[in-house]
Amino acid sequence: MAHSLKIFCCFFFFFLFSTLSIIPLSHQLEQHPLDSLTPNEFIRVQAIVNQSHPTTINDITFQYIGLNEPDKQALISWLQNHRPTPITAPPPRQAFVIARINHQTHELVVDLSYDNIVSDHIHHGFGYPLFTFQEQNRASQLVFNHAPFLAALNKRGLKVEEVICETFALGWFGETKQNGRVVKVMCYYLDGTVNLYMRPIEAITVTVDLEAMKITHFRDRLVVPVPKAAGTDYRESEQKAPFGPELKGITVVQPDGPSFIIDGSRVRWANWDFHLTFDARVGPIVSLASIYDTEKQEFRRVMYRGFVSELFVPYMDLTEEWYYRTFFDAGEYGYGLCAVPLEPLRDCPANAVYMGAFVAAQNGMPIEMPNVFCIFERNAGDVMWRHTETMIPPDLITEVRPDMSLVVRMVSTVGNYDYINDWEFKQIGSIKVTVGLTGLLEVRGSKYTHKDQIDEEVYGTLLAENTLGAYHDHFITYHLDLDVDGCE
Numbered sequence: 202m203a204h205s206l207k208i209f210c211c212f213f214f215f216f217l218f219s220t221l222s223i224i225p226l227s228h229q230l231e232q233h234p235l236d237s238l239t240p241n242e243f244i245r246v247q248a249i250v251n252q253s254h255p256t257t258i259n260d261i262t263f264q265y266i267g268l269n270e271p272d273k274q275a276l277i278s279w280l281q282n283h284r285p286t287p288i289t290a291p292p293p294r295q296a297f298v299i300a301r302i303n304h305q306t307h308e309l310v311v312d313l314s315y316d317n318i319v320s321d322h323i324h325h326g327f328g329y330p331l332f333t334f335q336e337q338n339r340a341s342q343l344v345f346n347h348a349p350f351l352a353a354l355n356k357r358g359l360k361v362e363e364v365i366c367e368t369f370a371l372g373w374f375g376e377t378k379q380n381g382r383v384v385k386v387m388c389y390y391l392d393g394t395v396n397l398y399m400r401p402i403e404a405i406t407v408t409v410d411l412e413a414m415k416i417t418h419f420r421d422r423l424v425v426p427v428p429k430a431a432g433t434d435y436r437e438s439e440q441k442a443p444f445g446p447e448l449k450g451i452t453v454v455q456p457d458g459p460s461f462i463i464d465g466s467r468v469r470w471a472n473w474d475f476h477l478t479f480d481a482r483v484g485p486i487v488s489l490a491s492i493y494d495t496e497k498q499e500f501r502r503v504m505y506r507g508f509v510s511e512l513f514v515p516y517m518d519l520t521e522e523w524y525y526r527t528f529f530d531a532g533e534y535g536y537g538l539c540a541v542p543l544e545p546l547r548d549c550p551a552n553a554v555y556m557g558a559f560v561a562a563q564n565g566m567p568i569e570m571p572n573v574f575c576i577f578e579r580n581a582g583d584v585m586w587r588h589t590e591t592m593i594p595p596d597l598i599t600e601v602r603p604d605m606s607l608v609v610r611m612v613s614t615v616g617n618y619d620y621i622n623d624w625e626f627k628q629i630g631s632i633k634v635t636v637g638l639t640g641l642l643e644v645r646g647s648k649y650t651h652k653d654q655i656d657e658e659v660y661g662t663l664l665a666e667n668t669l670g671a672y673h674d675h676f677i678t679y680h681l682d683l684d685v686d687g688c689e
């Protein structure tokens with residue numbers, strides 16, 4: 202709602218407030234105020250938070266470290282007054298930190314210019330910070346030392362060394378008492394496939410308290426057959442003929458190199474100029490996107506800041522082991538944290554350029570994420586605009602403008618799903634956002650082997666023997682702060 206109002210505001214008032222931008226706001230600086238934290242800054246954040254809580258130093262876990270976004274008005278006026286040389290100091294460079302200290306959730310703002318803590322607020326309300334990979338790994342290993350779980354495997358005739366477990370956020374269903382930081386652990390069976398998601402071990406509920414790092418509840422409700430491994434492996438090397446027709450190679454050649462320029466976090470292509478950064482929670486952030494108007498000979502602002510703010514994936518299965526599955530893939534697991542290195546020539550074409558990024562580990566140390574973005578020019582063979590004039594004989598007048606665009610891509614693999622996140626900049630001045638959803642379904646194991654046997658609500662579709670595709674949705678929300686022609 203807020204976003205549509207903002208867009209409305211822009212169309213209505215842009216001519217009143219439009220600011221002259223001869224130079225784009227993303228212009229190159231030694232360190233742009235919107236740049237992601239550097240590895241060095243992550244370490245300084247760690248040291249400053251350490252010093253502020255000396256008695257609990259060994260208990261601090263960093264659930265999130267990222268840039269504390271500077272005040273928009275302050276940043277814009279600073280950038281507009283910045284040229285040709287800085288007159289005033291930039292807005293303060295700060296990190297936003299969510300840390301668990303002494304079993305409490307602290308939201309800290311750390312100033313990196315003065316090396317001090319600006320604010321330290323303890324969150325008492327509902328909600329909990331992003332999970333770290335480390336705590337999820339530890340929690341999912343606990344079952345292997347839990348006798349009732351080993352007994353449950355035994356009862357099903359499953360080999361413990363073929364079992365893989367993962368943690369699931371618990372959701373919230375109106376309880377007035379807070380749950381604390383609790384997850385459920387769900388396990389799968391390999392034994393002949395790498396496609397673990399097709400082989401759920403159903404009807405076992407394991408609840409783990411992340412603070413105590415202990416199993417607090419265990420229930421083995423009934424034995425449901427594990428779907429068979431045969432035919433589930435997706436690796437090409439495991440596929441058997443018949444194969445589909447093979448295509449001849451296609452490649453994109455740019456003999457003179459790409460037409461875009463990457464300068465730190467700044468990207469320029471065609472008439473576009475923008476700033477691209479990475480965040481553990483939301484993944485790619487596009488800021489200060491502006492487009493050069495050749496007639497006015499100035500940059501015109503289009504978008505102050507845009508990113509995927511959440512990916513909400515509620516399942517609609519009311520069974521005891523499934524009802525709670527209402528995942529926030531950004532807020533709980535980290536859309537950026539779950540980004541994977543892109544496969545050159547597969548995830549992105551031959552003319553792509555790759556960029557890396559950094560996130561913080563649970564101890565606050567920076568971790569490099571290589572090839573997290575690819576940037577490439579797309580020539581899909583499409584037509585942007587054309588006309589053939591047949592009414593002026595004897596000649597045909599034909600005018601065609603091919604459609605070219607610039608794509609910024611990230612792939613985030615949140616468990617079974619792979620999200621392909623594209624920001625596409627078009628020469629006509631539009632920005633196209635796309636999220637492709639691929640990977641594997643999260644299926645529920647079932648006793649049914651044929652749909653004719655089903656005489657109850659199963660909240661899904663029988664896809665194969667013992668395999669139900671559970672009904673669910675994916676809601677993707679964007680934060681789009683559009684500043685078309687400078688409305689703020």
Ligand SMILES: *[C@@H]1O[C@H](CO)[C@@H](O)[C@H](O)[C@H]1NC(C)=O
Binds near residue numbers: 244247248251259
């Ligand atoms: C912060 O404290 C932890 C735990 O003692 C330590 O491992 C780490 O090196 C400290 N970090 C810095 C930057 O001092």
Ligand SMILES: [Cu+2]
Binds near residue numbers: 674
């Ligand atoms: Cu889905």
